[in-house]
Amino acid sequence: MERRKLGTIFIILIIITFNFLFCHINSNRVTQKNSQIAPNGPEAVLVPKIFAWDSQITQSVGDKPLSIAMGDVNNDGELDIVTANNNSDSISILLWNITAGDWVAHNRSVSSGPCAVAVGDANNDGFFDIVAANNHSNEVTILLWNYTFQDWNSSSQVVGNQPCAVCIEDANNDGLNEIVVTNYADDTVSIFTYNLSYRNWNPEITVNVGDGPIAVGIGDANNDGLNEIVTANRMDSEVSILQWNETDTIWNPAINKSVGNNPSALAIGDGNNDGKIDILTANSNDNSVTILQWNTTAEDWDTITKPVGNQPSSIAVGDVNSDGQNDLVAANYGDANISILSWNAIDENWDLTTKSVNMGPISVIIGDLSNNGLMDIATANSLANTVSILPWNTTRGDLAPQRIIRSVQAYPSDVAIGDANNDGEIDIVAATLNDENISVLCWNETLNDWNPELTLNVSYIPTSVYIGDANNDGAQDIVACRSTLTSTNVSIILWNDTKNYWDPYVTRNISDFSGWDVIVADANNDGANDIVVANKWQAKFSLLLWNKTQKNWNPLINRTLNGVPYQIEVADVNNDGFNDLVAAGNFSTTASVWIRLWNSSKGEWDDDSNITISTSLPQFTPALAVGDANNDGRNDLVLTDKNGDNVVILCWNDTLETWNSPISNSVEEDPISVDIGDVNNDGQNDIITSNEGTGKVSVLLWNANTSDWDPRIDYAAGNDPRSVITGDVTGDGMHDITVANFQDATISVLMFNRYPWISSRASIQSDPVWVQNEDFGSFSINFTGFETDADEEKINLTWGISVLDLNRLQSFVTVSGSFSSNDTLTFYSVENASGTDTFWLRLKDRHGMQDMIQINITVNPVNDIPIILSKEDIQDNSIWVQTMDVSSFTINLTDYEFDVEDNKSALNWFVRGLDSKIATVEGENSTEKILTFYPQGRGTDTFLLILIDSEGGTDNLTLTLTINPSLGRILALVIPLAVGGAVACILIFFWKRHKAYRDRYLKALEIIQKGESLKK
Known part of the structure; x- marks a missing residue:
């Protein structure tokens, strides 16, 4: 028991x-979790997240506009224009109306004497504002855009003495815009930095600059990646450069650089297209612009000076002719025009042209003012109280910017064009004062060029030459004459069809003294060509009339003039159907035109029709042209006014049966020759002059819409151009300009070139290749089927791109093949980059003429998920088995994270699915990348460790955590x-x-x- x-x-x-x-140990529950559990909460969403300028347009503004600026001042996405009106204490705001396609004027009062205006985000709220510098009241007026009320709120800031320029940019390189003002009388600049906390400007900072600062700009002038403040100092002819000191956070003392005499304006930009920022000034006293080019090797500026017009008052930098290269524009106050320095990439220099504007242009800007994607030019005209806007036009033809030059004998004084060798092609013949011969350039259709120069002997050193059928045998001949007291004949070089060459010259006596000018035409209206000479020594027309019966010239006859002729024409000047005799020259103290009208009843020139038209111009040697200058179907007279730098146009009036009062049009300095012809091949006659004083030709294009001539366009010709003529000398069906350059011993040809044309434009723009996903690799597109050009074979056409901000485009795509011969462009993705940009697709011919369309390219972002590195190392880490004796344990995950798009600061770690009865965690979504675990109870649990990037991409890892009982x-x-x-x-x-x-x-x-x- x-x-x-x-x-x-x-x-x-x-x-x-x-x-x-058994019961104690198994009181810990073991729970398996789904490996796809994601972080929750708003901070951890795992859903993964695109050429030529038209006639000026004038807009009235306030009284005496002294400054012009552009920007989207009403923040509607369209560029607008603002002027500071000195006499009316106002600014004029020309708002672009996209519906009307025009500007709508508004005026705003400011303080006394506004002399400068700037547009920019002055208070750093994301909206454009307007700031005016008021010279009389020594303050700036600030018009801040109020988005709620869609209007401007006005305030002011006191500045120094006589503020005369203002700029809105990031002057101290803190990412916020400042207002910078030049104080002319104090030799300082006032700088207002913006305080975002107080939403107001900090107290004024003043910095010393040079003597009489009249203009200011902000930009990376020394190409170090930081903006500088630059002023143009009128009194000491220098610019002051204030470099930002990042260490001391203040501007270093001014560096001064000499420029031209009396600089009146300043611009900062890449003026010479070398990728470096330059400083440019307009120098009013020496009629020049100074370009301070940054020299990377020397770490200093090199100085270049370029002549412009009279009293340049403003300078701007931008791509004015839409060729992808920056150009320079100077406003010439004294000439009522602008000088356009177009960059020539071949010569690596600037080509100078001028365009007329209204009186007193004092400020100039470059920008897409008509909001069509093309750069325009605008000036504020202080004497006319207007703004002139010159829109760029890419749809019409123009003269090729690169002229063709061919050498001839020394001192060419006259040029003629015609089929001199009777092969069906137009040739060029020049009278040269070097020797007793003429120069002949015969066109070779096979070579598409002129053959080497030929020289033909004449009897005397020639001053004038003409191509025509002198002996009426159906073949073109050459006639030359010389104006000297010893030369008494003309040289006639007849074409010999049998020899297919010219016979030796023959001579005919024309007077006791030789002639100044010669022409071959039907002077006596009998259907046969005659030879007519201007006999300046005897004030006569000397005529060799052709005798059809004898097949020879009749004996010389003379017809008197009322003055001394220098140039003659045979043409129907009174529009009665018969040729008349016309001469231009001077008599006494005025230049005149003398006309002998043909009397068809008498078969002779009327004695009583010896008409003298006095031009009331000073005594000079005029040039003469007869033709339909105003395109009304009637012949008119055009003369050069060498002293006044004008052409004088006498238009025929059918009703009055006489000429209207003279019309004057400005050309370049010292016009010495004139012609009438369809220079731009638009079916309308134009006027062209060669200008001895400047080496240029001036073109007055007829504008059919306004029934007037557009302001002149000037083109470089050569040194001392003496003679000009229009006609198709290059065999392309287009009229060209041919000039004899006396000092250069050259003939220059300005070819007319029609713009190439991009066909099927919408098809190109809508091509789906322009939308890609990130890391697309590459794609190519061939444009051969989209190009046409009336003047060119396709082999001469090339394609390329240009953009306003190349860095922005290249941040997500690069391009190869621009302007190559195979018409194929290849676009390459930039690794892990995306973006949207607009660029110009350009079709260019061999002369630089181009057509272009805008292309929008989008590379859509594709999120590359982050990666947890060394996952097994994390899983095998012994820290995942702990006991209740441990209060906490940590793991640093910095070395276990990777993402190709985000930097590490953008990556975050999370824990999901961990039973809080086993352990809790801290440190999620932290920049320290350290997770701290706090054991809460015994047991084993499986959870997810998750890495997430900035766009919601994730990677995860399954871990098992075991917490054992404590030893005690x-x-x-x-x-x-x-x-x-x-x-x-x-x-x-x-x-x-x-x-x-x-x-x-x-x-x-x-x-x-x-x-x-x-x-x-």
Whole structure:
């Protein structure tokens, strides 16, 4: 019975012990989690997240506009124009109306004497504002755009003495715009930095500059990546450059650089297209612009000076002719025009042209003012109270910018064009004063060029030459004459069809003295050509009339003039159907035209029709042209006014049967020759002069819309151009300009070139290739099928691109093949880059003429997910097995993260699915990349470690965390059990010993009992 009790007690103790241990350990739950569980909360969303200028347009503004600026002043996405009107204490705002395609004028009052205006985000709120510098009140007026009320709020800031220029840019390189003003009388600039916290400007900072700062600009003038402040100082003819000192956060003392005399304006930009920012000034006293070009090697500026017009008052830099190259524009106050210095990439220099504007142009800007994607030019005209806008036009033809030059004998004084060698091609013949010969350039259709120069002998050194059928045999001949007291004849070089060459010259006596000018034409209206000479020594027309019967010239006849002729024409000047004799020259103190009209009834020139038209011009040697100058179907007279730098146009009036009053049009200096012809091949006659004083030709194009001549366009011709003529000398069906350059001993040809044309424009623009996804690799597009040009073969046409901001485009795509011969452009992706930009696709011919269209290219972003590196190392880390004795443990994940798009600061770590009864975590979404775990209870759990990038892309890793009981608790359980077990064992041992003794006792007792029985 006792044995059973002891066994029962022992078994109960064992069962209790094992049940306690089993239940305690298995009280920790084990839960498996889905490996796709994502972070939650708003900060951890895992959803993954695009050429030529038209006639000027004038707009009236306030009284005496002194400054012009452009910008989207009403923040509607369209560029507008603003002028500062000095006399009316106002600014004029010309807002672009996209519906009307025109500007709508508004005026705003400012303080006294506004002399400068700037447009920019003055208060750094993302909207454009207007700031005017007021010279009389010594303050600036600030018009801040109020987006809510769609209007400007006005305030002012006091500045120094006589503020005369203002600029809005980031002057101190802090990412915020400042207002910078020049104070002319103080020799300082006032700088207003903006305080975003107080939403106002900090107190004025003043910095010393040179003497009489009259203009200011802000830009990276020394190409160090930081903006500088630059002023043009009128009184010391210098510019002051204020360099920003990043260390001391202040401007260093001014660096001064000499420029031209009396600089009146300043611009900062890449003037010579070398990728470096330059400083440019307009110098009013020496009629020049100074270009300070940055020299990277010397780390200093090199100086270049270029002449412009009279009293240049403003300078601007920009791509005015839409060829992808920056150009320079100067406003010439004294000439009422602008000088355009177009960059010539071949010569690496500037080509100079001029365009007329209104009186007193004092400020000029370049920008897309008509909001059509093309750069325009605008001037503020202080004497006319207007703004002149010259829109760029890419749809019409123009003269090729590169003239063709061919050498001839020395001192060419006259040029003629015609089929001199009777091969069906137009040739060029020049009279040269070097020797007793003429120069002949014959066109070679096969070579598409002129053959080498030929020289033909004449009797005297020639001053005039003409091509015509002198002997009426159907072949063109050459006639030359010389104006000297000793030369008494003309040289006639007849074409010989049999020899296919010219016979030696023959001569005919024309007077006791030779002539100044010669022409071949039907002077006596009998259907046969005659030879007519201007005899300046005897004031006569000298005529060699052709005798059809004798097939020779009749004896010389003369017809008197009322003056000394220098140039003659045979033409129907009174529009009666008969040729007349016309001469231009001077008599007494005025230049005149003398006319002998043909009388068809008498078959002779009327004596009483010896008409003199006095031009009321000073005495000079005029040039003469007869033709339909105003395109009304009637011949007119055009003369050059050499002293006044004009052409004088006498238009025929059918009603009055005489000429209208003279019309004058400005040309370049010292016009010495004139012609009438369709220079721009638009079906309308134009006027062209060669100008001895400047080496240029001036072109007055007829404008059919206005029934007037557009302001002149000037083109470089050569040194001392003496004679000009229009006609197709290059065999392309287009009229060209041919000029004899006296000092250069050259003939220059300005070819007319029609613009090439991009066909199927919409098809190109809508091509799906212009939308790509990030890292697309490359794509190519061939444009051969989209090009046409009336003047060129396709082999001469090339394609390329240009953009306003090349860095922006190249940030996500690069291009190869621009202007190559295969018409193929290849676009390459930039790794992990995306963006949207607009660029110009350009079709260019060999002369630089081009057509262009805008292309929008988009590279869509594609998120590259982040990557957790060394996942096994993280999983095998021993930190994932802990005991309850540990209060916390950490892991630094900095070295385990990677993303091709984001830097590490944009990557974040999260934990999802961890049972908070096992452990909690801190440090998620932190820049330190350290996660800290706090054990909460015993057990094992599986959770996700997640890496997320800025666009929601993720990578994850499954981890198992085990938290074991603490050692103290285990010992607290084990020791009692061990003691209990030992006691139980002792009890069992003693119980067993007791049982053995008992059994032995009982057995012995039994034996004893049995033995006693036996004894008994």
